[in-house]
Every structure is written in structure tokens, then in C-alpha cells.
Amino acid sequence: MSDVFEKVMDLAKRRGFIWPTSECYGAVAGFIDYGPLGAMMKRRVENIWRDFYVIQEGYYEIECPTIAQESVFIASGHVKGFSDKMCQCPHCKEFLRADHVAEAGGVKNPSIMKNEDLAAAIASCKCMACEEELGTVEVFNFNLMFQTTIGPGSQRVGYLRPETAQGMFVDFARLLRFYRDKLPFGAIQIGKSYRNEISPRQGMIRLREFTQAEAEIFVHPDEKNCHPSFRRYADYTMPLLTYVQQEKCEEAVPMSMREAVDKGVIANEYLAYYVALTHQLLVTIGIKPERLRFRQHLPDERAHYATDCWDAEIRSDRFGWVETVGLADRTDYDLNAHAKESGTPMTVFIQYDEPKKVARRRIIPNMSVLGKQYRTKAKAIFEALAVASPTADGADVEVDGETIHIPADLFEVRDEIIDVRGEEIVPHVIEPSYGIDRMCYAVLEGAYDEDVADGESRTVMRFSPNVAPIQVAVFPLMTRDGLEEIADTITRSLHKAGILAEYDDSGAIGRRYRRQDEIGTPFAITVDYDTKEDRTVTLRDRDSMKQVRIAIDKVPATVCALVDGSQKFAELE
RNA sequence: GCAUCGAUGGUCUAGUGGUAUGACUUAAGCCUUCCAAGCUUAUAGCCCGGGUUCAAUUCCCGGUCGAUGCACCA
Structure with missing residues (x-):
């Protein structure tokens, strides 16, 4: 059975969006390559993200190394907390979480036991996979961080970062000076993070190397309910699935941000503000609102540092609700931890x-x-x-x-x-954390569509024009009589306007339209014989397949307006 | 990581102990006045390693990747 996931990943592979990595040596699970169109689309998604966080919010982007020394992750808790105690069943060779085996076997507090003690404690427990008694096993730590060494002689331990966030925390003192010692301020980072997942599956949903876009917003702990621009999103309404509703198995309820804060559903204005901003951002890149919900973490699901945490989830036909963005109030946990480990105060004088x-x-x-x-x-x-x-x-x-x-x-x-x-106070941190790859997958899956045009089935990627890799295609109707030259001139005028336009004169016109439909190019310009008479061309809309005639001179401005969304195609008809 | 199933041009597929079928795509040319038309030609393939065999894409073993279930994870 072929579902949307298979169809969309097949198309993505064929048309140069997503490829298995280093295929000629055999791909490696958990890693992907973005092909030409995928890389372009991903960059457009990232740039829309920047529009929100850098331009609208005024939080500047920084760029830290993907490798950091051990101290950073000792302080963050990742060296200790990001590893699982595991053991291997001697009978069925299954790898098991040792603490889970212990809990199932009635052992108390396995998480605080030493490995040797835990091994002894679970000797009489049964393997969850084959039901055999484990007997003598070795308990070892499996850390989800990739470890490496810095410099020759393997002297210094380094880790590939499991999240981009720590970079903003360790740079806190510099950032504070940059923002002239005033709260609130924020820093953002878009970059690669690495987690050595035990068993990555589900295509680009769980990767071992992935791109995160994170914002760390530093705010006075007493002012979390005083977001200076809260009004922007106070009336913004969306479905919220609180932990109370989850426990009762109820559906998400639409609620405005003002109401959510006043009723204590969302912990504070800051968190609510970024919940709403995230909703708007996801809709902007083309996620359909009906496939979007915000789910609150259950109290026992929250990370050790977070007081309130919401996930933006996008519904996938294959995977169900996929966590794509995490919005957490990390409190002063990280700054305190780094202050203690590094000996550098991380406070603001108020x-x-x-x-x-x-x-x-x-x-x-x-x-x-x-x-x-x-x-x-x-x-x-x-x-x-x-x-x-x-x-x-x-x-x-x-x-x-x-x-x-x-x-x-x-x-x-x-x-x-x-x-x-x-x-001196230690600021609290509000953290919206976006999984860019998951957003890209959601964009791909959400865009995939098949319809029937003139009795023939048509595959079309209905990307929002602002994320479509190629923004407009330019065709001469015939490859003769000077039509190519005119089309070529128009293509170059579009390039000059910053539009990625693709010229194509190969094959029948219908075939060229379908080719562009399949990679989601939202618009196409065709130069025909009338063009030579009146200097107009046809502008064709991917979704409706309708055409309008516009003057050649207006092509770049019109396409720009259509791509940035300030004009709709229907308004041109 | 375990179990089950699978892997043939870019895609889908036929088939075989003696190097492989067809379609689509792509490219070049002809033709063509707006939605995958037609004709000619071309390019391109048996997942990797080992074994059995005169000969392996085919049989056997191991691996990789993918799907599913379990486990794990967000």
C-alpha cells in the first residue's frame, strides 16, 4: 500500500529534494542529504524563521561551534542525564533499558543506582523481549551524544552538541553586554545538532544529524507576564490541548492567548506570545491550520528544568501528530548551572x-x-x-x-x-525550539497532491509560494521565431529582481507545466505569438491552472508580489 | 538492536545458473500556436562482501539500506 509518505519521499528523491546520504557507499540511517531543491526549500523555511525572530522580534543570530568541550555538557546535564543505562539480554541479544527492566521487576529507584548495583538487582528480572531471566549482565551507559576528542593525543573530550541552545547560554555574559545590560533580550541560532539515536526511523522525522532553530529569550523572572508586545497576539486564537484535557482524553479547545494566560492554561505571557508566533510562523510556511495543534507536556513528561512546556504538533498521515516545535520555560536552570560549573556569574544587575x-x-x-x-x-x-x-x-x-x-x-x-x-538576578529563559527538518517534512507532506487535469492525473506540490524552491518558470511557447530570446530576456529580468526563475524550452508546453507542477513551482510565464504583437505574456497559476495576460514590464514586480504573498493570483484575473 | 519481509536503468517492472524485458522519464533531432500528443535516435540497471559452481543478478552465508512489529527515542 502506497501512502502519502511513500509518494512524497519517492518524489523528493526523484526530483532532488531529499536523498539518502552517501548512497554510493550504502546510506547510513539517521542521516540525509538535501538535494538542490530541498536545500533551496530548507533555506527559504529558515529565512522565514529569521523574518520572525530577527526582523520582527529583534533577536540577533549567533553561530557557535557544533563541537564543545566536556564542561559545557557537564553543566547542562547532558553528560549525565542524556545517557541511558542499558544492558543486553544474553538470550535474545536484545538491548534493553536497564532501569526499565528494574522498574518492571519491582526494583526501587533504579535511576540512582550504580551500574554494578543495578546489574546485580536486575539479574533475577525477566527480559522484556524474550521473557527469559537475565542472569549476569553488564549495565553500561549509552550516551546519546556523539563523543570526540579535541586536538592530538586524545587529551580533551569534546561532544557534538545535542542542541544549539547551550551556545546561547555559555555566551550569556557577552550577549548581555551586547544588549547593553538590559532585559529582556534574546539570541537565536540556526544550526546542526547531533543525537546518536539508538534506532532512527521514520525518514526525516528522527535524524542523527538535524537542523534546529532555537531562540533563547532572557527575561526578568518577575516580568514573565509583561511581554512588551503581547497585544500583537492577545486575540490570536488556536486549539490548545492542555494536560488536563489529555488526561481526560478530550479534544483540543480553541482559545485566545489572552484567555489562556488569564485562565492559567499557559504559564505566562512570554510563553503564550511564542506559542502564537509559532502558530503564525507555521501557517506562513504553508502548514494547514487544521493539521496543527499545541499540546502541553504532562507534568511527568517535562524536562527536569522546565516549568511549563508546549509542543507544536503537525498531523502527518503516516506518523500521526509529530512534535515539531518545543516551547519551554527553562527558568534559570541553565544559567545557574553554567555559572556554577564555570565560576562566571550569569546575573543581571537590575x-x-x-x-x-x-x-x-x-x-x-x-x-x-x-x-x-x-x-x-x-x-x-x-x-x-x-x-x-x-x-x-x-x-x-x-x-x-x-x-x-x-x-x-x-x-x-x-x-x-x-x-x-x-x-543581581538570574534571568529566566523562554525557549522556542524548532525542528527545521520536521518542518520541511511537514511542508513536503502537506504540499503533496494529486488531481485530474484534462482527464490526466497530475502530481502537484502545492507549496506556499514563499517556500517553493523555484519561484517561477519561463517558457517560450515554441522554440523558434525569436520567442526564446524574449523568454530569455524575461528570465534575466526576474533574476535581477531576486527571483529564482527557471527557463525551459524542452518538449511540449504541457509537459513543461507538469514538470514544474511536480516540483511545486507556483507560477509560469509563457511567451507566445501575441507577445510579439503587444508585449504581453501569460502568467499561469499552478493550483488553478488559470492564466492571465500581463505586460512584460510588469512581470518582475508582479511575480515578487505573488511570491511574498502581498498579492493573490485571483486578484489579477 | 532483535524478528519478519523486501532490494533489477532516474522511476515502475518482466525474467533468468550462461550479463536482462517492457513502459515512463531524461537527452539530441524532427514535428508542434498553451497543459505529460507523435516520429527517429541515444544514455542508463541486477544493493555490497564472501561461499558453492566451468559460470551467480539468480542458490547459500554475512552485511547495508528500506518497510513493518517489538524495544528505544522526541
Whole structure:
């Protein structure tokens, strides 16, 4: 049985969208090549993404290496948390999650056990695949990160990044300076990430190397409900599938963002804003709204750092609802983790409107006496005194396990009122994270269509004009009488206007239209004999197959307007 | 990774222990005044490695890739 997935992937392979990688050596699962049209389409999708995040939101793009040193991923938790404890069944050779086997066998807290202990604990458990008792097995960590070494001698461990996000976190201090020490600000990155999936399947849905587009938006934790442009999307309405509804097996309910925030369905304005923006972005690249929903993570499904998390899911005929975008409130988890691991503070100084008067007690020791009296212990006493709670007759401080009484005349207690001008806070991070490859797949699957034209079946990719790899085709009706020259001139005028136009004069005109239909070229210009009389050409619409005549001079501007969506073909009729 | 099934020009396919059929596509030419028309010609293929055999695309074993189920994963 041939479903849309098979048809669309077959077309993608044939027409140069997606290829298995390094086919001449035998492809490798989990890796794909984007062919000429696929790479073009992917770039258009990425550029639409940039239109939203860089131009509309003003978050600049940065570009970090795909390899980072181990410390980065120790801090992020990926070295520890991104690996699974696995074992192999000695009977059926099946690889199993050791902690899952343990849980099924009634072992408590397997996730915190050491590998050796876990191996011992599951010896009497049964294999989930063949039901045999496991016996002696080795438990090992399988980390989903690709490991490598940096430099000669295999001295330094490096990993291929499993997400682009960490680059924005480790650059936090630089970014903060760039944005002149003010919240909120954001940074984005589009790039490759790598996960050594145990068993990649499903074509381009789960890849070992994939392209992510992520935004990290740094915001004051108290201002998550004060998005400065929230009004833009306050009335934006879309179906939301909350975790409560999921538990009751109910359907998604349409709701405006204002309502979702007010009812506490979405945790805050920032998250709601990017939920709406994501919906708009996906519709812009041609995803049909009826194939789109936003699903909230169940509480036990959330990553350890996230408080609220929503996935944009796109319905695929083959794969069902596919998670394509993740929108998470990562709180201050990442910045705290990197601050601790690196020793670099990752805070923002927030100045108060008015300095606050704060009462503070300072203990000022008389060091000239203390120093002489206590010699080598004096420094420790000095530090201990600063946090001591003195009474009228002095203070007891503990130094090296010894309690020393410091008489009251050896220090001065000064209670003072000082001005506090602000505070250091750790920003929270709102993270929209897009799987570009999955978006591209959704665009391909959603565009695929077969219809009947003049009694013949026609395969047509109904791409939105803004993502179609080739934007317009130019044909001379006949390859003679100077029609080719006119068509060639028009092609070049389109190139000059930044339009990717393809000239084609091979074969019958109908065949040329069908060829372009199959790769989703939205418009075609045909030069015919009338062109020589009145300097007009026909402009043909891929979806309706209708034609209008327009003047040659207006071709570039008209095609530009049609491609960017500011004009509809129907308006020209 | 396990199990089952599969793999023949770019695509779909026929067939075989003795190098392969047909169609579509593509290219060149002829023809052609708007939706895969026609004619001529050309290009192009048995997934990889090993074994059995005089000879393997075909039979056997192993692998790769793909589909499905399990497991895993988002």
C-alpha cells in the first residue's frame, strides 16, 4: 500500500529534494542529504524563521561551534542525564533499558543506582523481549551524544552538541553586554545538532544529524507576564490541548492567548506570545491550520528544568501528530548551572527606581590587637566575626573546630542604613525550539497532491509560494521565431529582481507545466505569438491552472508580489 | 538492536545458473500556436562482501539500506 509518505519521499528523491546520504557507499540511517531543491526549500523555511525572530522580534543570530568541550555538557546535564543505562539480554541479544527492566521487576529507584548495583538487582528480572531471566549482565551507559576528542593525543573530550541552545547560554555574559545590560533580550541560532539515536526511523522525522532553530529569550523572572508586545497576539486564537484535557482524553479547545494566560492554561505571557508566533510562523510556511495543534507536556513528561512546556504538533498521515516545535520555560536552570560549573556569574544587575534604604550590621574588628594576639588564626577569626552574632560581652567564633571568645572591646558593631541601588538576578529563559527538518517534512507532506487535469492525473506540490524552491518558470511557447530570446530576456529580468526563475524550452508546453507542477513551482510565464504583437505574456497559476495576460514590464514586480504573498493570483484575473 | 519481509536503468517492472524485458522519464533531432500528443535516435540497471559452481543478478552465508512489529527515542 502506497501512502502519502511513500509518494512524497519517492518524489523528493526523484526530483532532488531529499536523498539518502552517501548512497554510493550504502546510506547510513539517521542521516540525509538535501538535494538542490530541498536545500533551496530548507533555506527559504529558515529565512522565514529569521523574518520572525530577527526582523520582527529583534533577536540577533549567533553561530557557535557544533563541537564543545566536556564542561559545557557537564553543566547542562547532558553528560549525565542524556545517557541511558542499558544492558543486553544474553538470550535474545536484545538491548534493553536497564532501569526499565528494574522498574518492571519491582526494583526501587533504579535511576540512582550504580551500574554494578543495578546489574546485580536486575539479574533475577525477566527480559522484556524474550521473557527469559537475565542472569549476569553488564549495565553500561549509552550516551546519546556523539563523543570526540579535541586536538592530538586524545587529551580533551569534546561532544557534538545535542542542541544549539547551550551556545546561547555559555555566551550569556557577552550577549548581555551586547544588549547593553538590559532585559529582556534574546539570541537565536540556526544550526546542526547531533543525537546518536539508538534506532532512527521514520525518514526525516528522527535524524542523527538535524537542523534546529532555537531562540533563547532572557527575561526578568518577575516580568514573565509583561511581554512588551503581547497585544500583537492577545486575540490570536488556536486549539490548545492542555494536560488536563489529555488526561481526560478530550479534544483540543480553541482559545485566545489572552484567555489562556488569564485562565492559567499557559504559564505566562512570554510563553503564550511564542506559542502564537509559532502558530503564525507555521501557517506562513504553508502548514494547514487544521493539521496543527499545541499540546502541553504532562507534568511527568517535562524536562527536569522546565516549568511549563508546549509542543507544536503537525498531523502527518503516516506518523500521526509529530512534535515539531518545543516551547519551554527553562527558568534559570541553565544559567545557574553554567555559572556554577564555570565560576562566571550569569546575573543581571537590575537597578531600582529609587535606592532602597537597608539596615545593615557591620562588625569591624580591631585588627591591630587581634593580629598580635591570635597571629596565624587572626585571618580566620576576622572572617568568622563578620558573620557572628555578638552579645554584650563579646562574640564566640569557631575556628578550626575550636571556639574562641572574642571580647567586645576587640571589635566594633556598627548598625548603619545604606543605599541599595539594585539587585543581581538570574534571568529566566523562554525557549522556542524548532525542528527545521520536521518542518520541511511537514511542508513536503502537506504540499503533496494529486488531481485530474484534462482527464490526466497530475502530481502537484502545492507549496506556499514563499517556500517553493523555484519561484517561477519561463517558457517560450515554441522554440523558434525569436520567442526564446524574449523568454530569455524575461528570465534575466526576474533574476535581477531576486527571483529564482527557471527557463525551459524542452518538449511540449504541457509537459513543461507538469514538470514544474511536480516540483511545486507556483507560477509560469509563457511567451507566445501575441507577445510579439503587444508585449504581453501569460502568467499561469499552478493550483488553478488559470492564466492571465500581463505586460512584460510588469512581470518582475508582479511575480515578487505573488511570491511574498502581498498579492493573490485571483486578484489579477 | 532483535524478528519478519523486501532490494533489477532516474522511476515502475518482466525474467533468468550462461550479463536482462517492457513502459515512463531524461537527452539530441524532427514535428508542434498553451497543459505529460507523435516520429527517429541515444544514455542508463541486477544493493555490497564472501561461499558453492566451468559460470551467480539468480542458490547459500554475512552485511547495508528500506518497510513493518517489538524495544528505544522526541
